[in-house]
Amino acid sequence: MKNALVLLSCIILGFLSSCKEEPKQAIETAAIAFKKEGELTIYKAKTDSIIASFDIEIAATDYETETGLMYRNTMKPTRGMLFVFPDVAMHSFYMKNTAIPLDIIYIDEHLKIASFQENAIPFNEEGLSSQVPIKYVLEINAGLAEKYLLEVKDSIVYKEL
Numbered sequence: 473m474k475n476a477l478v479l480l481s482c483i484i485l486g487f488l489s490s491c492k493e494e495p496k497q498a499i500e501t502a503a504i505a506f507k508k509e510g511e512l513t514i515y516k517a518k519t520d521s522i523i524a525s526f527d528i529e530i531a532a533t534d535y536e537t538e539t540g541l542m543y544r545n546t547m548k549p550t551r552g553m554l555f556v557f558p559d560v561a562m563h564s565f566y567m568k569n570t571a572i573p574l575d576i577i578y579i580d581e582h583l584k585i586a587s588f589q590e591n592a593i594p595f596n597e598e599g600l601s602s603q604v605p606i607k608y609v610l611e612i613n614a615g616l617a618e619k620y621l622l623e624v625k626d627s628i629v630y631k632e633l
Contacts, residue, residue, distance in 0.1 A: 504544050506551055512610065512630040514622065517584075523620045526552040526612065530632060540611065542569040547613055554630060555609040563606055564599040567592050573614035577622065578602035585626045590617050 509530045514523040531537045531553055541553055557563060560581045567574070576589040589600045591614045602609070610628065 510630050510632045512628055515627045517625040528552050528554045531555045545571050547572050549613050552610055552612040557607050560605045560607045562602055564601045566599050567594055567596045570594055574611045575614050575617040577610040578606040579608035581607040583628050585624050588617055
């Protein structure tokens with residue numbers, strides 16, 4: 473009986489020590505490089521003059537749309553990401569895992585700015601709705617919508633490379 477208790481004690485101690493939580497280690501992720509997939513120009517509605525031009529990545533697949541600019545720490549002011557949806561509908565974005573403060577520009581099927589969200593807060597998981605049905609979204613660095621005085625009805629033109 474004594475040997476059985478010693479054996480049982482050893483088994484329990486072995487089990488408990490194997491379940492000991494190991495210290496968590498930071499997971500290193502490789503920086504996601506910008507890949508120029510197109511060029512986009514924004515035009516002023518009233519004058520049809522060029523407001524700004526951007527090199528863009530294009531998010532068209534489900535994975536690209538879900539990931540967007542997540543896990544990136546910086547973006548040059550002349551770059552952005554254009555999301556192209558297969559449908560015209562209300563769309564909502566959030567800043568989960570996104571470290572870059574962004575201006576989110578919602579664009580209708582006629583390539584006109586329909587609404588925008590300025591200075592979206594990094595890592596905020598609150599939904600940021602387009603407020604109206606849209607087909608495209610352009611994400612650029614926060615502050616650029618104000619700098620370029622973007623307005624509803626300004627338009628975009630883009631081309632894929």
